[in-house]
Structure formats: structure tokens, C-alpha cells
Amino acid sequence: MAERERRLTPPRGGVFVPRVQVLTAQDVQRALTRIAHEIIERNHGLEDVVLVGLQTGGVPLSFRIASVLEEMEGTVVPVGLLDVAFYRDDIGIRPVLPEAATDIPGDLAGQLVVLVDDVLFTGRTVRAALNALADYGRARAVQLAVMVDRGHRELPIRPDYVGKNMPTRIDEQVDVSLDGVVLGDVVPR
């Protein structure tokens, strides 16, 4: 896994150079706690709620949200993992490979799915994720939680829960982890 991640994740033809730390680890934790509250508030509890983290950036965030939800409500919320490579609309336009395993717990029919991703940008990943989810059953509703909404949408998609609204230039790069959010640039090698 380590080997594979190393091979698959470096930005194409360039290196990520961090410029500004936008959120600290504590800020990220606070935002996730707030998002967890909002999920409970919006859905009047956690009945039928399933979190689905998008590979790979959404995965640690979805587990963190699940543990906050469990602390607050005492309910264990199932967490699924989803890789959307096979549903992307740019297959054949640029190289697309699955980055990590998909693992959806059971049938999603009738469930309330909260998709979790790190950055909402063009919206194409979310579009692919919606198509992928449909293959796992007809969810009662799908909501979207993201750590950073950086704008530049190319599709009519909006998030339900946002950690931080962050206007960016289209050529900038946003790096999200549990350690914080960093804005930077991709510099060609």
C-alpha cells in the first residue's frame, strides 16, 4: 500500500509547494465537529445515516466525522469507502487509475448517504461518485460534506456541509489533511 500510494499520488509533472497554512489541525477538528453537529441537526438524528469517504482524501475525514458522531449521539455510523475512477468522465482524455479500494457496507437502498471529500473543485468527482453510489442501491438521499470549497464549479453541484469556503485561483492547489489545510502551487519538475 505504501509503495502504491507513493507511486500514484505525486502531482502530475510537478511538485506541490506549500504557500499559506489556511487552517491548522485544530481548525480542521473544529470544522469536522461543526459538520457532525450539522449532520445530526439536518437529519434529526442519525437514523439510516451512512458516511461514504471518497478515496483517498475524504477517507480520514469521514472516519473522524464518524467518531465525533459516535461521541455525541452514541451511535456507530457505518463508513464506506469509494473510489470513483471507473465513473470519471475524463477516462481516455487523461490517465485514470483507481487509487485505493472501494468498500461499501451493504446495500445503500433507503439509507441517507453523506459523501465526504476533502476539496470540492469542479464537481466532477462528486458527479462520478453519485453515479457510482447508484450502483449500490437507491439511497433515500445523498448529501455532500467537504472540508474546503474552492470554487470553479463546472457542474451544478453544491455542498451541504462545508468546513471552509476558500476562493482560489484555478492554478493553485489545496492540500487537506487532518493536520491542516494548506494552499500552495504546483511547480513543474
Next chain:
Amino acid sequence: MTELSKGGHRHLLSIAELGADGIEEILEVSDAFVEVGRRSIPKVPSLRGRTVVTLFAEQSTRTRLSFETAAKRLSADVLSFSVDTSSVKKGESLRDTVETVAAMGVDAFVVRHTSAGAPAAVARWVDASVVNAGDGWHEHPTQALLDCYTIRQVLAERAGRALEDTGVECFVGLRVAIVGDVRHSRVARSLVLALGALGAEVTLVAPGSLLPPSLEGWPLSKVSYDLDAVLPHVDVCYLLRLQSERGAGAFLPSVREYSAWYGLTSRRAALLGDDALVMHPGPMNRGIEIADDVAALPRSLVLRQVSNGVAVRMAVLFMLLGQGQVGTGGSGPGLLPTLGTVVGG
């Protein structure tokens, strides 16, 4: 289409050109398609609008159906072409036939032919990607890939590890005996090359008459004529089909004698270590190279090989048609998607 990165191939013609990195990459992508196969709707839209032609100039059940299933599960359109029922029978040359089909707008040809090198020839004639589905005595690369996939899957299960945590290092030092009609077997050639590249210790076991005229360049650790002596010391016993249609019978005093010396009977299967696996590419000649009851043992992976075959072929078609190449081993800078754009896009 993306520019080809160094080491990548537009076609999958042989294991030889793939190398260890290329094999590893395909096995890893196959993991994702095994997951797709487990879903209630085992289909993804990845290759919508692409056309795959299966061009088979030799009989086949599993390879053809496996490729067609793979293409359909990727949402590609599949055209099925049998030389037996085509204008080849009216005297049209293979080249004219292939160019005619290609002119209809085809993205990939899956080619099986009785002559070695036919898929490579097709690859020169058309712009589409070509997958070798078995050519004469030469190679059958997807069979070797699915065999490697199956071995890795079983080793991962036994070690209690997740598949994605099991790299190809599990093949290093693995003792594999390939038994039987090596001479006529493209499966053996591909498998020996694949296992050799991954670091396994391969022993060929066959009567001298069923070994190829030359084994030069084969990454083997040993050749043996004595199956009983080899069996206790192997992790995988891979049986080959006696290829009577290629005249294997003429190389043997009798099929019964072959079966007595080289068939995996239940007596011989008892010589295998407790953890040893039994594999066969199919179709099985029951009672010749493998006894009925041995084929039914839990250690026999024959049907698992078949189901993994679909996932591995999905991976090959997805990589060839989706990103235009296989066999980069993920090493090419500029080839792979960026973290930011994929995750955030």
C-alpha cells in the same frame, strides 16, 4: 489521447514486453475490478462508447466469454467475430478482414490465432489496441496474469492480509511446478516468463518429448522428468492440458502412459504439501493430466482462476482503452493523475 510514457505499450502482446512492474500494475488495478465483480450490479460505465472486437481464429470457451464479459462489464460494445463463419472462408485474407472490421470503428481487437505472431501482425495493420488472447505456441499473456493474480489472492488470504497490502514480493522464492505438455503450451511460456520476472522458482516437469526444442532464455530453476520427486517440494502445482489438437499424442507412446507418469492422480496429490495449490488453465482433460477427484479438492483453484480472469481482463482493457497503454509500472512522471485534481476535481 495521452502521450505514451516510457515503457508503456499500446497493445498487450506478450508477458515478455511487460516486465515485473507492468505485471504488478495490472494485478493492482485488477483488485479494483474484483470488487466490481462482487457488487449486485457488477458493471461500471468506464468504456461507454468504445468498441471491442473479439477475433478468434481458434476454438475457445472461457477466454472468449471471459473477454466479452469483461468488456461488457466495462460498458464497452462487443463485436464477436469467428473466423469459421466469416468471409475468411470465402478466401478473404486475415489482413483484409481485420482492416474491414477496423474501418467500422473499433477501439480494441482481442485476437486468438493458431499462428504465433498473428496478434502482433494485427497490431501493425490497425490503429486500435490489440490484446493477444493466445497465439499458436507463443504466448497467452492474460492467462498468465490471471494465474499470478489468483496465486497472490490465495497467499494474501492465507497470510490474513488485505490484497492491496500484498505486493508481488509474495512471489519471491515461491516454488512452482509446471507439469505436462510444455511444448505446445503458450500458457506455459507466458506463465514461466511472468513467474520468472516476479522471482518465483519455476520447475518444468514433462517427458522430454513434450519439452520445447530449446529452453534458452526461459527463467527456470529446474527441469525434471520425475513428477513424484518434485511434488513434495512445491507450493503450486500447475497442470497443463495435453494438446491433442496440436498433435501432442504423436510425442507420446500412449496417452495412458502419459497419464500414469505425469497425471495428477489422487495418489500423487497426496504427495503435495498441505498448503500446496493445484491449478489448471482449462479446459481440463479429466483422467489424463488431472484426476476427477483431484480437480474437486479445495486446493484446486480452477474455477477461481476463471472468475479472476474476468477482473484481470477488465483491468487490461480498462488500461489499454482508458489510458492508452499497459506496462508502465506506474513509473512515468506525468502519467498518473494528480492528487489535487483527482481528489478535488
